[in-house]
Amino acid sequence: MILFENVTKKYRGAQRPALDGIDLRVDRGEFVFIVGASGSGKSSCLQLILREEQPTGGTVHVLGHDLSKISSRKVPYFRRNLGMVFQDFRLLTNKTVYDNVAFSLQVIGKSRGFIQEAVPDTLEMVGLEGKGKRYPHELSGGEQQRVAIARAIVNKPAILLADEPTGNLDPATSLGIMQLLRAINAAGTTVVMATHEAAFVDIMQQRVVELSQGVVVRDEQSGGYGETASIPVMDLTEQGARVLRTTEAVVRAALAPETGVVETPSAAAEPAPQQAPAAETQASAPVVAAPVAPAPVVPAAAAVAPPEDEDPLDLTVRADGTNAAQARRVPGFLAPNEIDPVELAAKGGLAERLGLSGSQDDDQTDVGPVR
Numbered sequence: 001m002i003l004f005e006n007v008t009k010k011y012r013g014a015q016r017p018a019l020d021g022i023d024l025r026v027d028r029g030e031f032v033f034i035v036g037a038s039g040s041g042k043s044s045c046l047q048l049i050l051r052e053e054q055p056t057g058g059t060v061h062v063l064g065h066d067l068s069k070i071s072s073r074k075v076p077y078f079r080r081n082l083g084m085v086f087q088d089f090r091l092l093t094n095k096t097v098y099d100n101v102a103f104s105l106q107v108i109g110k111s112r113g114f115i116q117e118a119v120p121d122t123l124e125m126v127g128l129e130g131k132g133k134r135y136p137h138e139l140s141g142g143e144q145q146r147v148a149i150a151r152a153i154v155n156k157p158a159i160l161l162a163d164e165p166t167g168n169l170d171p172a173t174s175l176g177i178m179q180l181l182r183a184i185n186a187a188g189t190t191v192v193m194a195t196h197e198a199a200f201v202d203i204m205q206q207r208v209v210e211l212s213q214g215v216v217v218r219d220e221q222s223g224g225y226g227e228t229a230s231i232p233v234m235d236l237t238e239q240g241a242r243v244l245r246t247t248e249a250v251v252r253a254a255l256a257p258e259t260g261v262v263e264t265p266s267a268a269a270e271p272a273p274q275q276a277p278a279a280e281t282q283a284s285a286p287v288v289a290a291p292v293a294p295a296p297v298v299p300a301a302a303a304v305a306p307p308e309d310e311d312p313l314d315l316t317v318r319a320d321g322t323n324a325a326q327a328r329r330v331p332g333f334l335a336p337n338e339i340d341p342v343e344l345a346a347k348g349g350l351a352e353r354l355g356l357s358g359s360q361d362d363d364q365t366d367v368g369p370v371r
């Protein structure tokens with residue numbers, strides 16, 4: 001699905017390559033974390049996949065296409081298969097939540113009928129049902145990120161790329177976003193996420209690819225962030241350093257403060273979570289956005305919308321593309337009460353199961369920053 005063959009990327013004027021001989025293969029349906037110190041090349045990887053940048057050497061294949069052979073004219077069509085989420089909110093501040101999501105379908109010529117069906121379904125999926133008429137500044141940070149994710153998946157992309165999607169969020173809110181990304185993955189979308197969030201990488205137990213100075217130094221299935229030995233704290237922003245100090249115990253305590261889930265002495269010594277109420281978890285979402293596809297997680301009715309053109313690059317994931325193997329990979333932490341994300345995706349109700357569905361008049365959420 002994604003294949004890097006001896007890929008080198010050297011930016012003009014740079015003394016050393018940002019990526020240096022990268023070989024990497026990501027198969028359909030995988031959830032892959034790309035970790036590494038600031039400047040190690042994580043974002044460059046994502047930009048090459050998105051064909052925002054082109055390699056100086058080597059080849060990048062995505063969805064069966066050698067990206068060097070896709071003409072500039074065809075790049076927008078190719079990108080319809082990809083969704084992108086960023087750390088900073090890139091919402092259109094003068095558009096409502098609904099219009100932010102609808103916009104990404106309008107620009108690719110989807111019909112009004114398709115949009116009217118897909119947008120509400122996607123907003124429900126990400127836990128924003130009933131908030132379509134709000135503007136970004138009327139949402140918490142976590143909610144804004146959910147809008148961005150909705151925008152990224154509304155066209156049911158085969159691949160969702162996320163560049164530090166929880167970088168601006170508190171631990172509890174971040175975990176809600178991670179649950180959402182994992183559910184989207186469980187429904188069939190391949191997810192590649194660059195992050196400094198050590199706690200979440202450990203919790204998620206997914207594949208971890210670690211970069212150091214443009215080289216892959218680790219590629220582990222079900223890995224964790226480990227000791228983050230190759231991440232010099234002095235290289236991190238203040239925010240990045242804070243995130244590295246986040247622990248699973250802090251996240252769990254933030255999610256369920258009433259249960260006092262602080263299990264270890266070291267965890268007890270952690271600073272208190274910034275925000276505790278579980279309800280807030282649902283509301284905050286960060287940023288992002290390019291269209292992606294809620295394919296899997298979307299209720300069946302929305303997931304079967306037929307393609308509207310004959311674009312040979314349209315490899316959008318369909319709702320029936322999920323499989324049991326993916327379901328088995330869902331860690332228990334993300335699947336309380338033996339929830340099966342794939343089954344849930346097929347039946348709908350994902351947002352409710354994850355505790356993301358807010359009431360129509362939910363005004364309890366904090367209003368977060370708008371970027």
Ligand SMILES: Nc1ncnc2c1ncn2[C@@H]1O[C@H](COP(=O)(O)OP(=O)(O)OP(=O)(O)O)[C@@H](O)[C@H]1O
Binds near residue numbers: 018039045
């Ligand atoms: N457009 C650019 N022009 C010149 N150099 C760049 C450009 N983009 C990235 N670089 C350089 O390439 C290297 C890798 O950067 P990249 O953004 O890929 O790393 P990163 O791991 O994503 O870092 P961070 O975690 O800080 O976002 C860095 O040395 C960076 O300065």
